[in-house]
Amino acid sequence: MAERTILIVEDERNLRRVMAAWVEGEGFRTRTAEDAEEALAQFARHGADLVVTDHRLGGDRNGLDLMHALKAEHPDLPVIIVTAYGNVEHAVEAMKAGADHYLTKPVEEADLVALVRNLLNRSGHALPTQYPEQDYGIVGNSPPIRELLHTIELVAPAPSTVQITGESGTGKELVARALHTASPRSREPFVAVNCAALPGELIESELFGYEKGAFTGAHQARPGKFEEAGKGTLFLDEVGEMPLAMQVKLLRALQEREITRLGSHRALPVNARLVTATNRDLARDAEEGRFREDLYYRLNVIPLHLPPLxxxxxxxxxxxxxxxxxxxxxxxxxxxxxxxxxxxxxxxxxxxxxxxxxxxxxxxxxxxxxxxxxxxxxxxxxxxxxxxxxxxxxxxxxxxxxxxxxxxxxxxxxxxxxxxxxxxxxxxxxxxxxxxxxxLGLLGSDGEEEPEGAPDPSAPS
Structure with missing residues (x-):
């Protein structure tokens, strides 16, 4: 298998070298550039299978300008844009402009490597073969499952938010538990919440908790799921079903890394790692106004897709x-x-x-x-x-x-x-x-005895 080449564009020399070393450690070849002009020259001479570029670069062109120039000639070329920490606006701008994904600084090794493999795999490129050490209860030996297990091992140690997508019945909660088990948080709680099973008016109190007297029936204070998860993992299943009003509050909690119980003014720190899952197309929902765009990009830091059976x-x-x-x-x-x-x-x-x-x-x-x-x-x-x-x-x-x-x-x-x-x-x-x-409706409503061996008249034909 021919080596895949990753072009890394970063004006900070040390970070550029470190990112190249991370990717090379995964079995890829790398080329580096410090600005858009050098990157275009490198690409013209040697090509690349994927480009990772900082949003802010020295010189007259930024990362988006570089991406536009490359994709004008190579529209299928995967491009990852690196943005400043917490700058969701730049991430949204980059994705709308055509980036395939984004990373925020400080860049985590696991996040970078996982995204590189993810995008190349999605583009149909053969990847360096990796054999995961454990299966974490996930049964299968097909290439998609081996790649999934390897990605779990890559991203589990990082604190980044993971979004798991896949059809109903593909085992999304099992993957969320695997991420928890493989992480340094494995001795801490794993707390799962099915957002689709909670009425809209209850989901805030369920996630954030409440104080005594916060509402009718609140006879004593109760911690929410964020508090219960502590330094462990909070898994929000069917996150796409969360009401828009609650999405705003979840976004604020993730941005500020703190929550406030209902009926209280005291902010509590959020220490849990967030893993979400959905069988919906949240990107489309965000485009059509059914899901907050800024929250979508907050949640979709590391995407994991489960293939259907x-x-x-x-x-x-x-x-x-x-x-x-x-x-x-x-x-x-x-x-x-x-x-x-x-x-x-x-x-x-x-x-x-x-x-x-x-x-x-x-x-x-x-x-x-x-x-x-x-x-x-x-x-x-x-x-x-x-x-x-x-x-x-x-x-x-x-x-x-x-x-x-x-x-x-x-x-x-x-x-x-x-x-x-x-x-x-x-x-x-x-x-x-x-x-x-x-x-079950297989006997008459009066429950009359049926003669042994005779078919039940209410049975399906």
Whole structure:
């Protein structure tokens, strides 16, 4: 693999040398320049796969001028702009002008290296191979997962805010916990908050806490999640669902590195590292006014993207074995062995619900399968439907009553709607099964006894 070349443009000599050493330590070749003119000359002679340039440079041109000159001829060239600490306005200006990302001074080694790899990877460049030392509970050996694990090891020691993106069910909280575990904060608390699950009027008190008497029902003071996290990690899941009014307050907390409880005037320092996650396109939301632009750039310091399961199908055998072993252990059994046909079915399905859907389906299948092997006939029928139908299946894996209903139906179908045998298969009493069936709409409202072996008239055809 040819070495990738990074052009570093910085008028401060020592910083220029240090940044070059960091990038070279990751396996890249570097070239350096102290101003825009020298950078253009270097690029003309030697080219580069990525450019890192300070916003402020000596001479007549600044970093944005350099970026415009380079991208005029090479529009796909990744460019990182380095701005002064805390100057979000320059970062926003740079991104709107066409920069691919930004860094603030003082530059962290981990942040620089992670962004360089991230942007080159996104551009389709082959990267120096890195083999992470730990998996942190993240199962997979595909190139995207190896790159993700390496990035976790790079950025975990830094204090920078990380934003994790990816579809629902890809394991964003697992990655947030991995960042915490791999960091020097691992002995401190990890506090997770689902922003989508909190009503707008409660999210401020949940994050910042409140004093006694701050509002009706506040009978005693309570610390918020920022305080609970202490010097650990605060994980804000579904941050894109946060109301705009609260976004303003979160931005102020991050800028000032302090929060104030409701009902108090005493500022408290913020020491936790912030990690956020979203399945929304926050860049587009920011453009369209649904998310504050300045907050977006505060949160998106280090972006981590989780690929959907359909883009890492080679990981399905490892994931399937992991889940089968876990669920079989919970049932006190040996894990069933997947047949080649069953594995083919799993790898042919598009997994709209991602890893969460795979996990739920394998849990259900382990419960229903009694033998030592698991064949394609043991898997739910929806896995064999055409992809379009599967993506719109009537079985939303995140809805627990629907999952339970499907498990009961599968048990009844396997036993020709014999309730006693189905109850044995499910490991519950016949009375418990009938109660479940009534609650799930699988028995008549009067709960009449069904003749053994006769199909339930309310069962789906």
């Amino acid at each position: 359909r883009e890492r199908m080679e990981d399905i055998p490892l994931l399937a074995r992991h889940f089968l072993e876990r669920f079989a252990h919970q049932l006190g059994r040996n894990p069933p062995v997947l047949t080649a046909e069953a594995l083919s079915v799993l790898q042919a399905y598009p997994w709209p619900g991602n890893i969460r859907e795979l996990e739920n389906i394998l849990e259900r299948t382990v419960v229903m399968t009694q033998g030592d092997t698991m064949g394609s006939e043991d898997l739910p029928h929806e896995l064999s439907r055409p992809p379009a139908a599967s993506a719109k299946a009537d079985f939303p894996t995140h809805h627990l009553p629907t999952i339970e209903r499907q498990v009961v139906i599968d048990a009844m179908e396997k036993t020709n709607w014999n309730q006693s045998q189905a109850a044995v298969l499910l490991g519950i009493s016949r009375k418990q099964l009938r109660t479940k069936m009534k609650n």
